[in-house]
Amino acid sequence: MKIIQIAALCIVTAIMIKVLDDRRDVGLYVKIAAAVLILMSVILYVSPVADTINTIFIKAGADETYINILFKALGICYITQFASDICKDSGEGALAVQIELAGKVTLLLMALPMFEALTDLVTVLIGI
Numbered sequence: 001m002k003i004i005q006i007a008a009l010c011i012v013t014a015i016m017i018k019v020l021d022d023r024r025d026v027g028l029y030v031k032i033a034a035a036v037l038i039l040m041s042v043i044l045y046v047s048p049v050a051d052t053i054n055t056i057f058i059k060a061g062a063d064e065t066y067i068n069i070l071f072k073a074l075g076i077c078y079i080t081q082f083a084s085d086i087c088k089d090s091g092e093g094a095l096a097v098q099i100e101l102a103g104k105v106t107l108l109l110m111a112l113p114m115f116e117a118l119t120d121l122v123t124v125l126i127g128i
Helices: 002-019 025-061 063-090 093-126
Strands: none
Touching: 002 025, 025 063, 063 093
């Protein structure tokens, strides 16, 4: 029933922000604090899922490097989205776009070893 707690936190946060409408700076801090609490809660909630994915990869005989890349990529996606949303909420749309671009480039750089392995596999299969 973690979702009920998260939903309640969001509703209380939204009410607090409306009450503090004239104090935008305080409202932003309330949003950030709620977002961090929710993010931490979700990370703890998702931990068993990560363990299950790890077990599946190990049973499949996948290289541990790919598992690490997957989890790092997921972390980068969540952090990037979190930072982008905070920037958008504070009225900094240009900063939000920049952090999204940085996240995409970081993901591309992280995925390069996987692209290289895929290219090697394709060339072996084709016989080049």
